[in-house]
């Protein structure tokens with residue numbers, strides 16, 4: 001989850017735990033259903049989405065999500081052409097994150113579809129930058145320095161299915177947690193970070209191999225050259241670079257540049273929150289009223305700031321095709337082949 005202010009530079013909402021309770025008010029369109037189109041239909045492969053916080057009204061980061069709701073979310077993901085996701089649990093106190101992870105593990109045990117679709121866990125936090133702008137909407141009081149014991153607690157709660165941990169390398173003293181996680185076969189991804197170039201390189205030497213939603217999770221105003229986006233792009237030959245392709249989190253002209261620089265190492269994610277798959281409309285997300293626009297970004301009702309993404313992978317594919325003019329094979333590489341390669345799937 002990336003929340004950043006897109007208009008005024010004012011602080012982002014204090015919490016990053018969206019809960020779509022239920023749609024309210026006047027939905028402006030029918031729910032958007034993914035179709036087997038484009039790359040997926042022609043190549044016969046489903047999407048693999050490395051960052052999904054929730055789907056179709058169900059928030060993976062809420063307490064006490066019943067198995068039936070996980071099943072419903074997974075059924076819609078499958079219907080929308082998604083073969084596998086990493087359920088993304090964001091920063092909170094380690095005990096709270098552990099409880100949510102255990103719910104997912106339990107749901108996978110009890111429901112074959114949940115096990116099939118939720119292929120693993122992406123831990124986004126809590127070892128991220130505490131600095132405003134880089135922290136995004138992750139709750140400040142739960143952000144902490146990386147340490148191996150906390151990482152062990154979280155990965156144990158996830159029952160051995162943690163596939164990615166997003167952290168800020170500058171908040172991992174001695175890169176000990178990066179090294180530990182990489183030794184466990186877990187992808188360590190930089191995100192919500194302002195790591196200097198030498199720190200990024202040191203982290204790569206310790207096992208860092210990915211960058212989470214590049215272009216987001218950073219300050220709006222940065223140095224024109226020495227900024228985290230440029231540093232990450234300069235290391236594109238050593239990192240998988242992930243992007244949110246909704247045209248709002250990263251404008252399409254910038255996304256085009258980034259994808260060209262990332263070359264063979266680019267991956268597209270949705271970073272979808274629970275409003276994903278419901279289409280444009282007004283919703284209640286946690287204690288906020290939000291508006292999902294035609295752009296499928298989640299906005300505050302007054303459009304003063306961006307709260308998250310409600311995009312599906314199918315819609316990401318449409319963006320890559322229509323807005324960037326990418327050929328089918330390239331889209332398939334971004335949304336299916338490369339995430340599989342990163343996860344070392346078939």
Ligand SMILES: [Zn+2]
Nearest residue numbers: 001002136217
């Ligand atoms: Zn994020």
